[in-house]
Amino acid sequence: MGRKVKVICPYCGVGCGFYISVDDYGNPVGIEHMPEHPVNRGKLCPKGRSALDVLRAPDRLTKPLKRTESGEFKEISWSDAIREVAENLNNVRKEYGPQAVGFLASARVFNEENYAMQKLARVFGTNNIDHCARLCHAPSLAGLSATVGAGAMTAPFEDIAASNFILIWGYNPAETHPILMGQYILKAKEKGAKIAVVDTRCTRTAWHADYFIPIKPGTDLAVIYAMINVIIQEKLYDEKFVKERVERFDDLARFVSKYTPEYAESVSGAPAHLIRQVAREFAKAGKASICWCMGITQHTKGTNNVIGLATLAAICGYYGKEGCAVAPVRGQNNVQGACDMGALPVFLPGYARVIDAEKRKKVASAWGLDDLPAEPGYTVIEMSYAAEQGKLKAMYIMGENPLISDANANHVRKALEHLDFLVVQDIFLTETAQLADIVLPSACWAEKEGSFTNTERRVQWSFKAVEPPGEAKPDWVIITEIAKALGLERFFPYTRVEDITAEINKVVPQYAGITAERLKNSIGGILWPCPSPDHPGTARLHVEKFATPSGKFNTQTPEYTDPAEKPDEQYPLILTTFRYVGQYHTATMTHRSVHLRKRWPEPVAEIHPETARKYGVRDGGLIKIITRRGEYTCRVKVTNLIAKDVVAVPWHFGANVLTNDALDPVAKIPETKVCACKVVPV
Numbered sequence: 001m002g003r004k005v006k007v008i009c010p011y012c013g014v015g016c017g018f019y020i021s022v023d024d025y026g027n028p029v030g031i032e033h034m035p036e037h038p039v040n041r042g043k044l045c046p047k048g049r050s051a052l053d054v055l056r057a058p059d060r061l062t063k064p065l066k067r068t069e070s071g072e073f074k075e076i077s078w079s080d081a082i083r084e085v086a087e088n089l090n091n092v093r094k095e096y097g098p099q100a101v102g103f104l105a106s107a108r109v110f111n112e113e114n115y116a117m118q119k120l121a122r123v124f125g126t127n128n129i130d131h132c133a134r135l136c137h138a139p140s141l142a143g144l145s146a147t148v149g150a151g152a153m154t155a156p157f158e159d160i161a162a163s164n165f166i167l168i169w170g171y172n173p174a175e176t177h178p179i180l181m182g183q184y185i186l187k188a189k190e191k192g193a194k195i196a197v198v199d200t201r202c203t204r205t206a207w208h209a210d211y212f213i214p215i216k217p218g219t220d221l222a223v224i225y226a227m228i229n230v231i232i233q234e235k236l237y238d239e240k241f242v243k244e245r246v247e248r249f250d251d252l253a254r255f256v257s258k259y260t261p262e263y264a265e266s267v268s269g270a271p272a273h274l275i276r277q278v279a280r281e282f283a284k285a286g287k288a289s290i291c292w293c294m295g296i297t298q299h300t301k302g303t304n305n306v307i308g309l310a311t312l313a314a315i316c317g318y319y320g321k322e323g324c325a326v327a328p329v330r331g332q333n334n335v336q337g338a339c340d341m342g343a344l345p346v347f348l349p350g351y352a353r354v355i356d357a358e359k360r361k362k363v364a365s366a367w368g369l370d371d372l373p374a375e376p377g378y379t380v381i382e383m384s385y386a387a388e389q390g391k392l393k394a395m396y397i398m399g400e401n402p403l404i405s406d407a408n409a410n411h412v413r414k415a416l417e418h419l420d421f422l423v424v425q426d427i428f429l430t431e432t433a434q435l436a437d438i439v440l441p442s443a444c445w446a447e448k449e450g451s452f453t454n455t456e457r458r459v460q461w462s463f464k465a466v467e468p469p470g471e472a473k474p475d476w477v478i479i480t481e482i483a484k485a486l487g488l489e490r491f492f493p494y495t496r497v498e499d500i501t502a503e504i505n506k507v508v509p510q511y512a513g514i515t516a517e518r519l520k521n522s523i524g525g526i527l528w529p530c531p532s533p534d535h536p537g538t539a540r541l542h543v544e545k546f547a548t549p550s551g552k553f554n555t556q557t558p559e560y561t562d563p564a565e566k567p568d569e570q571y572p573l574i575l576t577t578f579r580y581v582g583q584y585h586t587a588t589m590t591h592r593s594v595h596l597r598k599r600w601p602e603p604v605a606e607i608h609p610e611t612a613r614k615y616g617v618r619d620g621g622l623i624k625i626i627t628r629r630g631e632y633t634c635r636v637k638v639t640n641l642i643a644k645d646v647v648a649v650p651w652h653f654g655a656n657v658l659t660n661d662a663l664d665p666v667a668k669i670p671e672t673k674v675c676a677c678k679v680v681p682v
């Protein structure tokens with residue numbers, strides 16, 4: 001007979017639902033579509049369709065491992081592993097204090113597990129807790145919080161489908177979020193919506209666009225301001241909305257007057273006439289959405305870019321109404337949830353700032369304490385530098401692979417090797433886990449249950465379909481066992497994952513009414529904020545007012561400035577990065593799928609024909625890409641879909657040895673999207 005189990009896709013932030021068919025022996029035998037799911041309506045992309053491959057992968061971690069003096073790993077018991085982790089973390093705390101320990105949570109695991117990890121860090125005594133949102137949408141959180149008061153997508157996917165105009169900036173949803181592209185963006189186009197794409201490469205998304213504006217990497221803000229300038233100069237803005245809901249509009253008008261389309265063209269290469277035309281059509285559309293991703297955020301000016309896009313939407317009144325979404329589309333399936341749970345060094349659960357004594361003490365009181373650490377912790381990249389400088393002595397990493405995901409990865413390797421103690425908890429022996437002193441095997445998504453929050457703020461329950469391999473355990477169970485061994489058992493009285501969900505309901509205001517019971521009985525879940533168990537959830541934010549202290553859009557005007565590293569004689573080209581539809585993040589899971597690995601087996605860089613000729617590069621050959629931080633060899637495709645003097649490389653397989661870890665001063669995201677490089681044929 002078998003059974004079918006309701007799960008949420010383990011890959012991207014779209015949050016598609018499907019069923020896993022399980023036979024009478026407990027084996028996962030296939031995927032069944034879920035046409036009743038409100039997001040994907042039964043559709044899946046290549047990654048979703050291959051999700052079961054991870055469950056069957058032969059090299060899953062099944063037992064705890066300990067590094068021996070010879071450098072080899074040997075299997076040890078769970079009790080020995082937990083004891084060793086606790087002893088080492090306690091020793092570091094005793095000798096150097098809790099600030100010498102760093103914790104990384106994960107956008108790959110459930111809300112309950114992120115909540116448990118950040119709680120462990122804080123009751124241990126530090127705010128050194130972060131996760132990979134730092135590397136993707138930290139500027140979206142910072143830029144939207146500063147302007148509209150909430151760092152989340154403002155409306156559900158349905159509003160994108162109802163738009164008359166969709167502006168897609170630094171974002172290639174055809175490859176990164178195929179279901180959003182097919183089910184919402186292209187549905188809007190079928191109904192007559194116009195699409196404009198602004199990007200450094202002519203992507204598969206751009207092929208569907210009515211307008212494609214090519215720009216040089218890192219010059220986005222100059223073009224955004226030029227569009228705002230055109231809309232204000234030509235009086236195309238929403239006068240009523242601006243008067244009632246936007247602060248300091250006159251200052252904005254004065255500020256952007258110098259950002260003419262001709263100036264923006266001189267900086268970015270974007271044709272001035274296209275900037276004008278897209279600005280006009282966007283403003284006149286009546287209902288429009290803006291979607292962005294890493295092309296906007298992975299810059300030293302990522303926060304400023306987000307402020308610019310939020311402002312572009314504000315002057316046109318595109319908040320809080322049908323057909324209008326301001327959409328930072330999250331990469332991993334639980335980036336939104338990991339942030340909501342407070343797996344961040346400046347925010348406690350529910351975005352209570354650690355420096356806000358009143359809110360901090362409220363969370364402390366819910367945990368049975370008088371207070372919690374008040375000093376903001378290290379971010380992801382700061383942890384590497386702190387380790388190198390000897391300020392950070394130990395790290396506990398759950399479900400992240402910084403050796404591949406972080407900018408300037410050679411530096412990350414040196415930093416991790418410099419630690420006194422590293423524990424990595426994962427489903428495979430990742431590149432990062434290979435450096436660990438102790439490796440803890442965890443259950444993956446369909447081998448446990450809990451809630452994920454997609455990019456719309458949609459919280460959904462994913463059920464357990466199969467048993468974990470060997471002795472692997474759910475992440476929340478491992479964290480709870482470590483907490484007990486650290487002497488922190490009174491903070492971790494959990495025996496079921498639902499115990500943590502119930503605590504989240506009490507501590508995270510946005511999730512107050514999102515109980516495990518409601519989620520389990522629903523298909524499609526509940527969108528936060530949901531203040532009580534009888535509340536239906538909130539699809540659209542900022543309907544009457546913004547979430548700022550004044551209730552109005554908080555206009556800000558940071559100047560455009562160039563990227564941190566520009567081409568020069570030694571490194572005459574610009575390097576940027578991109579992703580494949582069939583590979584995911586550090587490829588830890590997708591590269592173990594036979595189907596995906598066969599179709600997307602290796603990184604292939606892209607280079608313009610004229611640039612290729614100039615440097616003797618041949619289509620299909622191998623090139624070495626060299627930056628100030630490292631070298632990377634891969635195959636190359638010569639294509640005119642990329643600008644001259646730009647090299648683009650997929651980052652899944654290790655290209656971050658090249659990228660720049662210069663940080664955005666607000667969001668502390670590294671500038672992964674642009675640096676100077678040179679190429680030589682191999």
Ligand code: SF4
Pocket residue numbers: 009010011012013014015016040043044045046047048049177178179180
């Ligand atoms: Fe999974 Fe995202 Fe593909 Fe949906 S679009 S199937 S959530 S990877």
